[in-house]
Amino acid sequence: xxxxxxxxxxxxxxxxxxxxxxxxxxxxxxxxxxxxxxxxxxxxxxxxxxxxxxxxxxxxxxxxxxxxxxxxxxxxxxxxxxxxxxxxxxxxxxxxxxxxxxxxxxxxxxxxxxxxxxxxxxxxxxxxxxxxxxxxxxxxxxxxxxxxxxxxxxxxxxxxxxxxxxxxxxxxxxxxxxxxxxxxxxxxxxxxxxxxxxxxxxxxxxxxxxxxxxxxxxxxxxxxxxxxxxxxxxxxxxxxxxxxxxxxxxxxxxxxxxxxxxxxxxxxxxxxxxxxxxxxxxxxxxxxxxxxxxxxxxxxxxxxxxxxxxxxxxxxxxxxxxxxxxxxxxxxxxxxxxxxxxxxxxxxxxxxxxxxxxxxxxxxxxxxxxxxxxxxxxxxxxxxxxxxxxxxxxxxxxxxxxxxxxxxxxxxxxxxxxxxxxxxxxxxxxxxxxxxxxxxxxxxxx
Numbered sequence: 001x002x003x004x005x006x007x008x009x010x011x012x013x014x015x016x017x018x019x020x021x022x023x024x025x026x027x028x029x030x031x032x033x034x035x036x037x038x039x040x041x042x043x044x045x046x047x048x049x050x051x052x053x054x055x056x057x058x059x060x061x062x063x064x065x066x067x068x069x070x071x072x073x074x075x076x077x078x079x080x081x082x083x084x085x086x087x088x089x090x091x092x093x094x095x096x097x098x099x100x101x102x103x104x105x106x107x108x109x110x111x112x113x114x115x116x117x118x119x120x121x122x123x124x125x126x127x128x129x130x131x132x133x134x135x136x137x138x139x140x141x142x143x144x145x146x147x148x149x150x151x152x153x154x155x156x157x158x159x160x161x162x163x164x165x166x167x168x169x170x171x172x173x174x175x176x177x178x179x180x181x182x183x184x185x186x187x188x189x190x191x192x193x194x195x196x197x198x199x200x201x202x203x204x205x206x207x208x209x210x211x212x213x214x215x216x217x218x219x220x221x222x223x224x225x226x227x228x229x230x231x232x233x234x235x236x237x238x239x240x241x242x243x244x245x246x247x248x249x250x251x252x253x254x255x256x257x258x259x260x261x262x263x264x265x266x267x268x269x270x271x272x273x274x275x276x277x278x279x280x281x282x283x284x285x286x287x288x289x290x291x292x293x294x295x296x297x298x299x300x301x302x303x304x305x306x307x308x309x310x311x312x313x314x315x316x317x318x319x320x321x322x323x324x325x326x327x328x329x330x331x332x333x334x335x336x337x338x339x340x341x342x343x344x345x346x347x348x349x350x351x352x353x354x355x356x357x358x359x360x361x362x363x364x365x366x367x368x369x370x371x372x373x374x375x376x377x378x379x380x381x382x383x384x385x386x387x388x389x390x391x392x393x394x395x396x397x398x399x400x401x402x403x404x405x406x407x408x409x410x411x412x413x414x415x416x417x418x419x420x421x422x423x424x425x426x427x428x429x430x431x432x433x434x435x436x437x438x439x440x441x442x443x444x445x446x
Contacts, residue, residue, distance in 0.1 A: 006039045010121075013040075017125035021187070028185070029126060033080065033192035036118050041072045044118035048110075048223070055109030056090045056206050064110050075111055082195060086112060088204040088211055089219045104173070106205065106219025116223035119196055123227045126187055131230065132238045137259035138226035144321045145437050147258045148339065148385070151320065154254040154265045155337050160301030160327070161251075162272035164264040165318040167294035168283065171260035172225065173217040175232055176287035177201050183235045200224060216287065229259055236286045237262065245275060256320075263320050272297050302327045302335035328387065341383045341391035349379060350398040354405075361406040369428035372399055376431050384436035392433030399430060 013035045020029065045068070050061035064071055078084035089106035108116065124140065131139060136147035155161065180201075181194075188194065200222065204213045218225040241255045241264070251267030253275075266272040276297050280290050298318045317326040322345040328338040341349075353375060360368060379395055407424075408416035416424075 007043060010040055010043050014121060014125040017122065018129050021126055021129045025130075028187055028189045030189045032122050032126070032188065032190040035122060036076070036079070038069075038072055038076060040121075041076055041114065041118055042068075044121060045072065045114050047121075048113050048117050052110075052113070053090075053092075053107050055107050055112065056087050057109045059110050061110055064114075071111070072114075075115060079115060079196060080192060082192075084115070084196065084199070086196075086199040086203040088206040089222065091205045091207040091219070103220065105221040106225075108200075108219075108222055112200070113223050115196065116200065119193060120224050120227050122193065123188065123224075123231070127227070127231055127234070130187075131234055132242055132255075134255040135230065135234065135238055135257050137257065137261075138230060144258055144382075145385070147256050148321060148323060149437075150254070150256050151263065151265065151325065152337050152339075154256070155300065155325075158252055158265065158267045162266040162269050163298045163300045163318050164266070164272060164276055164279070165294075165296055165298055165320070166262055166264070166279070167291040168260050169289045169291045171288065172220045172229065173214070174287055174289070175218050175229065176216055179286050180228065180232055183231060197224070197228070226259065232286075233257065233260065236282065236288065240282060245278075249274070258321055261321065263318065269299075300325070300327075322383070323385065323388075338387035339385050340388050341395075345383075346391060346395065349395060350402075353399050354402040357402045357406040361410050365407075365424070365428065368403070372403060373431055375399070380431070380434050381436050384434055386435055386438050389433055389435065396430060396433055403430075 017029070017032065017035065020027075048061075052061075054060050075084070087109050089108050089112075091104050091106055093102035093104055128139065134150065136142045136144065136150070155163075181198075184194065184197070201218060202213065204211050205219065218228050238255065238257065246253050249266075249268075249271040251271055253267065253271055254265045256263055256265070264272075264275060266275070283290055298316045300316070300318060317324050319325070319342045322342050323339040324342045325337060325339055327335050330336045353372070356371070356375075357368075360371070376396060376399060380392055383395075384392060404416055404421045407421070408414050410416075
């Protein structure tokens with residue numbers, strides 16, 4: 001009962017912050033830190049993942065929980081008095097794309113994660129009323145599938161058009177601290193909150209035993225980084241497009257952004273060309289660069305009424321959030337926007353499963369089956385979207401092959417015949433593909 005009451009109290013506090021944002025659209029919050037007390041930190045602790053890797057101090061969530069009350073009280077005191085010191089983040093690299101490149105991930109200390117979660121809760125309450133409809137990443141009640149659905153509906157309602165497929169180079173490494181401070185000044189001037197954010201930005205990075213202090217960027221993996229990215233790109237891209245760009249266009253246009261990934265849909269080629277001319281300049285003003293090879297304008301329209309060939313100008317596909325968007329025929333023979341798993345994502349998923357089967361081939365079969373089932377269901381849960389059943393089937397077939405291949409090599413002997421494997425699958429069946437996300441059908445008559 002006490003826990004429910006404290007959560008209700010915290011929800012009320014956050015609602016008041018949001019209400020002040022709506023009431024004073026041009027005002028700045030000067031007192032926010034007083035909302036963060038022991039109860040607030042406990043809620044932040046509950047919302048913090050406990051199974052993540054430890055930071056530079058090696059302290060795990062279970063270690064921290066042994067004296068939770070004392071640790072949170074000490075953290076709160078240091079936070080309010082300015083004695084809080086943000087330790088460096090531990091940097092690791094994870095595979096990116098097809099695995100030939102890596103992405104740096106920063107791992108904060110667990111205590112940092114708790115305090116960052118508390119500050120993120122406050123910042124979300126401040127900025128959520130301002131964020132635009134086309135922003136979907138790391139926002140409450142919104143998901144990647146909501147962004148994909150927005151693209152689908154937008155293109156279907158336009159009947160095709162043009163798409164700017166954009167890629168910001170190393171966004172989290174290039175986020176300009178000075179620009180971010182100026183953006184925050186417009187809404188958040190609480191000294192305690194701002195001091196903590198500054199310490200996180202300047203905490204430094206520990207990699208391979210060497211400590212460095214980048215002058216720009218916000219570590220991917222940090223709890224506070226997603227909200228800071230949204231605040232930054234809300235100013236750089238979202239409000240600029242809604243207030244300055246779209247009113248000057250001749251036809252319909254729509255921005256869909258998920259964190260630092262975004263596409264812009266256009267009804268008219270002329271509008272797409274105009275925006276493409278000014279978009280790099282807008283990004284450059286804030287220290288950002290569009291990838292020259294991954295940023296392009298795509299002609300995205302169904303074939304002509306009496307011709308199944310792609311239209312003049314390419315009729316190409318574009319990728320967003322791991323799915324390739326293309327035009328295809330519905331069961332009724334009409335052109336609709338369809339999505340399939342992007343080739344690089346499917347290849348990466350297949351490689352990861354094959355490597356897992358190799359590394360765990362000596363684990364008991366029931367345990368292998370449980371994990372492969374979880375992997376397939378997770379894959380279906382994201383990529384199981386209307387029109388993508390073939391790619392799901394390819395994934396299941398790849399798991400089927402990889403599992404048999406490595407079971408056949410347990411102990412250096414080849415004894416997993418097809419008959420034996422079929423018998424094993426009767427006891428431990430692999431889940432079949434399923435569609436988890438269905439699109440509401442709109443039809444385009446080309």
